[in-house]
Amino acid sequence: MGKKLFAEFLGTFWLVLGGCGSAVLAGAFPAFGIGFTGVSLAFGLTVVTGAYAFGPISGGHFNPAVTIGLAIAKRFEWKGVLPYIVTQIVAASVAGAVLFAIANGKPGFNAVASGFASNGYGDRSPGGYGLVSGLIIEIVITAVFVYVILGATDDRAPKGFAPIAIGLGLTVINLVAIPVTNCSANPARSLGVAWFAGGGALSQMWLFIVAPTVGAAIAGATYALITGAPSTDIGVAQNPELEESKRTA
Numbered sequence: 001m002g003k004k005l006f007a008e009f010l011g012t013f014w015l016v017l018g019g020c021g022s023a024v025l026a027g028a029f030p031a032f033g034i035g036f037t038g039v040s041l042a043f044g045l046t047v048v049t050g051a052y053a054f055g056p057i058s059g060g061h062f063n064p065a066v067t068i069g070l071a072i073a074k075r076f077e078w079k080g081v082l083p084y085i086v087t088q089i090v091a092a093s094v095a096g097a098v099l100f101a102i103a104n105g106k107p108g109f110n111a112v113a114s115g116f117a118s119n120g121y122g123d124r125s126p127g128g129y130g131l132v133s134g135l136i137i138e139i140v141i142t143a144v145f146v147y148v149i150l151g152a153t154d155d156r157a158p159k160g161f162a163p164i165a166i167g168l169g170l171t172v173i174n175l176v177a178i179p180v181t182n183c184s185a186n187p188a189r190s191l192g193v194a195w196f197a198g199g200g201a202l203s204q205m206w207l208f209i210v211a212p213t214v215g216a217a218i219a220g221a222t223y224a225l226i227t228g229a230p231s232t233d234i235g236v237a238q239n240p241e242l243e244e245s246k247r248t249a
Contacts, residue, residue, distance in 0.1 A: 016095035044171030051163035072220030136148025142215030
């Protein structure tokens with residue numbers, strides 16, 4: 001378990017530093033800002049690289065909602081859920097602290113005023129979208145993202161391409177949701193930067209805990225029903241214990 005948690009720490013740290021870092025440091029860089037498209041790609045690429053690097057060890061969740069969705073889908077042992085979630089939140093917070101230290105190297109930087117890549121609705125939404133819009137989109141995009149993960153790691157799927165499909169899936173949901181909520185789909189990613197973005201960001205964190213968890217639970221509970229996956233042995237790529245048991249059977 002120690003090795004798995006360390007792998008989850010590294011992968012989640014990389015996701016938040018790479019994804020949120022691209023938004024804070026490069027998103028609106030004068031004359032050469034990468035914009036929404038660049039930030040979306042950065043999140044997707046961190047997942048692709050992180051999943052290839054650390055997925056064989058921990059399953060490459062990097063997201064409390066994904067961990068819960070996989071447990072509900074019987075792809076992950078429930079005994080590992082709490083340790084994974086705690087590790088993911090700690091890793092995201094450390095990444096947020098590192099990013100905060102880097103960003104403060106620029107004279108005049110203010111994390112609260114900039115938003116610091118935090119998520120929000122209402123006056124904290126990039127496009128001014130309200131609570132209901134934020135709630136709906138976060139539930140839907142997280143459910144779709146977990147469906148992609150479950151499908152890409154299904155034993156019936158092409159082998160070796162799961163990280164690419166998952167990374168592209170995260171890219172797409174960011175392209176869709178950044179204007180609405182700045183795209184969470186990941187409570188750890190949201191909390192990791194909210195600590196530094198002020199009380200307004202923290203006061204809205206409940207939505208970015210509840211909505212992704214609900215979306216992931218929906219996907220986890222319905223994937224087998226929708227796709228006809230015959231057993232929990234389908235998709236063992238997200239459950240190293242099941243994969244090991246199959247090899248030794």
